[in-house]
Amino acid sequence: MLETSPEERIRAALREVIDPEVGMNVVDLGLIYGIEAAENHAHITMTMTTPACPMGSYLTDRVREAAQRALPEAGDIKVDLVWDPPWGPQMMSDHAKKHFGWSEE
Numbered sequence: 001m002l003e004t005s006p007e008e009r010i011r012a013a014l015r016e017v018i019d020p021e022v023g024m025n026v027v028d029l030g031l032i033y034g035i036e037a038a039e040n041h042a043h044i045t046m047t048m049t050t051p052a053c054p055m056g057s058y059l060t061d062r063v064r065e066a067a068q069r070a071l072p073e074a075g076d077i078k079v080d081l082v083w084d085p086p087w088g089p090q091m092m093s094d095h096a097k098k099h100f101g102w103s104e105e
Contacts, residue, residue: 006037006071010044013070017062021055024099026063030091033082041076042067047087056081 004012014032015025026032026046034045044063048056060079067077089102097103 006039006042006074007035009070010035010037010042010067013066014044014063017059017066019049019055019059021053022049022100024096026059028093028096028099030087030093030096031059032063037067037071037074039071040074041078042071042074043078043080045080045082047082049087051083 011027011032014035015027017026018024019026019029019031022029029049031046031048032044033047034043036043044067046060046063048059053059060081064077064079067079068074071077089097092100092102094103
């Protein structure tokens with residue numbers, strides 16, 4: 001069985017974090033900008049679709065919880081909410097674009 005990296009484990013767990021306003025996971029929405037992880041810590045950089053998003057605290061808490069489940073040995077899970085670069089629909093995965101009808105496929 002192949003061993004997955006801490007980053008891959010966290011990314012897989014974050015696919016289960018659904019933005020309740022749009023019904024899509026934060027990874028496919030393109031909200032996750034970066035994941036840096038080792039066995040004892042993780043740092044996740046993410047954004048929202050807009051700075052006025054009312055789900056900011058909710059989603060950052062769910063991201064932190066999912067990362068902790070994926071990497072239970074990590075004592076330190078840090079989630080930074082950033083606004084640069086600004087989110088745009090081009091950051092979504094092909095799956096998300098197709099889901100929202102923004103893909104020609």
